[in-house]
Amino acid sequence: QNDVKSDLEIAQAAQLKHINDIATKLGVAVDDLEHYGKYKAKLPLHLIDPEKVKKNKLILVTAITPTPPGEGKTTTSIGLTEGLNRIGKKATVVLREPSLGPVFGIKGGAAGGGYSQVVPMEDINLHFTGDFSAIEKANNLLAALIDNNIYFQKESLGIDPRTVKWKRVMDMNDRSLRSMITGLGGRAGGNPREAGFNITAASEIMAILCLAESFQDLKTKLGNIYVGDTYDNKPIYCRDLKAQGAMAALLKDAIKPNLVQTLEGNPAIIHGGPFANIAQGTNSVLATKLGLSLSDYVVTEAGFGADLGAEKFLDIKCGYSGLSPSAVVIVATVRALKYHGGQDLKTLTTPNLESLKAGFANLEKHLENIALYGLPAVVSINRFTSDSDEELAFLKQACEALGAKVALSEGWAKGGEGTKELAQAVVDTVANFHGRYTPVYDWNSDIKKKVEAVAKKVYGAGSVVFQAKALADIKHIEGLGLGHLPICIAKTQKSFSDNEALIGRPTGFELTVREFEIAAGAGFLVPITGAIMRLPGLPAVPAALHIDIDDEGVISGLS
Ligand SMILES: Nc1ncnc2c1ncn2[C@@H]1O[C@H](COP(=O)(O)OP(=O)(O)O)[C@@H](O)[C@H]1O
Ligand SMILES: O=COP(=O)(O)O
Ligand SMILES: [Mg+2]
Numbered sequence: 437q438n439d440v441k442s443d444l445e446i447a448q449a450a451q452l453k454h455i456n457d458i459a460t461k462l463g464v465a466v467d468d469l470e471h472y473g474k475y476k477a478k479l480p481l482h483l484i485d486p487e488k489v490k491k492n493k494l495i496l497v498t499a500i501t502p503t504p505p506g507e508g509k510t511t512t513s514i515g516l517t518e519g520l521n522r523i524g525k526k527a528t529v530v531l532r533e534p535s536l537g538p539v540f541g542i543k544g545g546a547a548g549g550g551y552s553q554v555v556p557m558e559d560i561n562l563h564f565t566g567d568f569s570a571i572e573k574a575n576n577l578l579a580a581l582i583d584n585n586i587y588f589q590k591e592s593l594g595i596d597p598r599t600v601k602w603k604r605v606m607d608m609n610d611r612s613l614r615s616m617i618t619g620l621g622g623r624a625g626g627n628p629r630e631a632g633f634n635i636t637a638a639s640e641i642m643a644i645l646c647l648a649e650s651f652q653d654l655k656t657k658l659g660n661i662y663v664g665d666t667y668d669n670k671p672i673y674c675r676d677l678k679a680q681g682a683m684a685a686l687l688k689d690a691i692k693p694n695l696v697q698t699l700e701g702n703p704a705i706i707h708g709g710p711f712a713n714i715a716q717g718t719n720s721v722l723a724t725k726l727g728l729s730l731s732d733y734v735v736t737e738a739g740f741g742a743d744l745g746a747e748k749f750l751d752i753k754c755g756y757s758g759l760s761p762s763a764v765v766i767v768a769t770v771r772a773l774k775y776h777g778g779q780d781l782k783t784l785t786t787p788n789l790e791s792l793k794a795g796f797a798n799l800e801k802h803l804e805n806i807a808l809y810g811l812p813a814v815v816s817i818n819r820f821t822s823d824s825d826e827e828l829a830f831l832k833q834a835c836e837a838l839g840a841k842v843a844l845s846e847g848w849a850k851g852g853e854g855t856k857e858l859a860q861a862v863v864d865t866v867a868n869f870h871g872r873y874t875p876v877y878d879w880n881s882d883i884k885k886k887v888e889a890v891a892k893k894v895y896g897a898g899s900v901v902f903q904a905k906a907l908a909d910i911k912h913i914e915g916l917g918l919g920h921l922p923i924c925i926a927k928t929q930k931s932f933s934d935n936e937a938l939i940g941r942p943t944g945f946e947l948t949v950r951e952f953e954i955a956a957g958a959g960f961l962v963p964i965t966g967a968i969m970r971l972p973g974l975p976a977v978p979a980a981l982h983i984d985i986d987d988e989g990v991i992s993g994l995s
Contacts, residue, residue: 443549444994447557450699458697462528462730470692472565475556478692479705481650481722485729489759492728493866496761497737497816498746498806500768500799501939502929503781504542507769508549508818508848509737509745512855515552515847516765516816516862517735518700519855525863527733529554529698532719533568533709534561535637537609537972540980544995550848552855554696554704558991567645568607568636568709570690574658574683575605575641579631581679582663583619587626595672597629599664601953603970607636611973634970638714641683643924643958645690646708646720647756654691655684661957662916671916674957693723700852703731712739713929714970716748716960721757728759733866735765740929742766742802743894750809750873751890752922752960760872763865764806764813765858767845768799770823770831776940785822792827796834797941801932803840805894810874812865815842816858819849841865879922883910883952886923887963891947895932898944906963909952913961916954924960926953926968934966 441449455477456466469477497513499506513529520527531554534546545561547554554560563569579602586595606613613633619626636642640661648654659675666672674680693707707723710716717739727734738745738753746764754760770792771784777795779788799815806813815835817828828844835842843861846854877889884902891897902910913919930936933945953962974980982993 443553446551447553447555450555452555453697453701455695458695458703462703475696476559476565477695478565478689479695479726483729484725489725489728493733494728494759494761495733495735495763495765495862496746496749497735497765497767498742499766500772500802501741501931503772503775506543507772508767510546511548511552511848512767512816512818512845513735513737514548514554514698515845515855516858517702518698518852519859520733521702522852523856523859525733526731527735528703528705528727528731530719530723530727530734530736531706533564533706535709536607537635540978541609542975544979551699551851552847553699555699558994560696561994565694567690570686571639571641571645572605572607572636574686575639577683578602578674578679579604581677583626585677593672593676594666595664596667597627602663603632603634605634605636605639609972609974614971635972637709637711638970640955640958642708642710643716643955646710646718647958649721654687655680657957658683662954693720693726712745712748714926714968716752716924717745718749718753721753724759742805743932744929747890747894748924751875752924754873755875755922761811762869763862764811765816765862766802766813767816767818769818769820770827771820773799787824787827789826789830792830795940801896801941803838808893810871812869813840814861814865815840816845819844819846880920883913883919887949890925895947896943897947899946901946901948903950905951906949913952913954918954918956922960923963925963925965927965928968
């Protein structure tokens with residue numbers, strides 16, 4: 437029962453199994469592992485078995501529109517996996533890797549919480565196995581090669597520096613790096629041009645790593661990265677700079693998914709870490725297919741609310757990989773629904789049936805959206821200690837009144853013991869579903885139509901406004917022959933709309949597309965809406981200030 441211990445204290449008190457035992461549980465030969473110490477290992481891609489991938493069952497965990505700390509998708513994914521194993525099912529949880537941005541910023545880590553965590557949580561939340569560092573280097577190698585090509589006129593491809601969109605990345609919420617002038621210092625310093633950084637989670641290399649299905653596919657995708665144009669308006673791709681080989685070499689190990697464990701010694705595969713507001717928010721196809729090759733059930737998650745992570749999981753990740761979930765778990769919390777009912781963030785631990793009733797509309801819309809995809813949903817009420825019995829009873833009854841399957845989940849407080857009801861509900865739902873998801877739009881339809889389809893059907897918008905820059909970008913994209921690509925909308929996670937103040941279930945609003953970014957390597961277009969930033973900033977009091985390490989090397993303050 438979790439009453440006072442912190443996530444870190446619970447994780448540090450856990451008795452971890454050697455990673456060899458976890459591999460054995462999965463039927464993986466120990467010699468197939470590439471060990472990173474006793475508790476982490478990388479899995480080889482040859483373990484993927486297409487037949488098993490088709491036969492075994494994928495469960496997607498998503499959530500209602502979250503409050504800033506998040507409503508418990510990662511925690512519930514882990515807790516549900518523990519519960520499935522407790523009722524005798526072979527289940528593996530497949531997650532994204534945490535980013536240091538939130539770890540040192542507001543949200544903290546992404547290794548779950550309470551008695552539903554993956555371990556070793558300090559490693560997983562900090563450097564893990566170095567994948568983010570490798571992604572950063574591959575991304576920044578391309579940036580250096582672009583500027584180098586502009587610098588050496590005789591080798592130059594004639595790139596017009598004013599058209600180069602490729603940003604450098606760093607895994608840190610450092611707003612001061614968002615935009616800058618590089619190349620200062622005269623002839624030795626290069627060619628001055630506008631440049632800047634995105635957070636690593638928003639790097640196109642991250643997206644490519646999450647969608648690539650082989651080394652060859654990785655290199656092809658890297659080569660297809662659109663860099664900018666020449667002075668006579670010819671497009672330049674990464675392959676024109678011959679950069680993709682060295683970039684792929686840097687990703688030699690990062691392309692392999694990571695194996696760790698849950699607190700109850702069940703397998704966890706963690707790989708890739710894009711955010712779902714500014715990127716596609718899904719872990720890698722390779723990790724998901726490895727999980728399905730090695731276990732009967734895979735529980736996986738996609739970032740933020742279902743209007744972001746789940747939409748992109750289905751329309752982009754499933755669209756490319758052929759995967760399709762057999763059930764969708766929508767994590768709902770009393771606290772977030774009260775926020776959507778107008779209750780102040782600071783008072784959400786105070787019971788209030790009125791705001792809960794008013795905010796329920798947010799969950800209703802997410803349920804409608806999962807039905808729109810043609811998939812069965814199970815609502816998981818992620819119980820917080822501050823939830824009153826009346827609030828929980830109302831929420832369960834309101835879901836049942838809609839005909840939705842619903843289960844109370846106490847994975848944070850009790851681990852797998854607290855999620856057996858949810859696990860059974862998911863198993864029953866999976867057993868009764870034999871279909872596939874229905875995409876929201878046809879990739880081959882007009883770019884504006886694709887954006888309007890997601891905005892109107894999934895977000896509830898009344899109309900979409902494409903600003904002048906966005907219209908020019910559409911022409912440019914069509915000129916490059918890339919109009920057929922799926923879209924990955926960059927939008928705030930705080931609202932169905934692009935205005936974070938519109939809580940609950942806003943309808944008929946206008947979605948504004950400022951511009952498009954082109955991820956020709958990953959294979960999607962990024963409509964940028966509202967005021968979304970691709971390099972977040974740190975808060976006034978960053979979480980980093982509470983993190984420390986003692987003389988024995990024991991970390992404290994990591995959440
Ligand atoms: N039932 C719960 N009670 C208390 N804290 C929780 C509960 N579920 C999740 N948390 C905490 O809330 C934060 C968000 O959980 P997380 O699983 O990361 O959400 P998401 O993946 O949806 O962003 C984490 O700090 C986690 O420890
Ligand atoms: O991309 C965001 O992911 P979480 O919702 O899991 O924080
Ligand atoms: Mg998460």
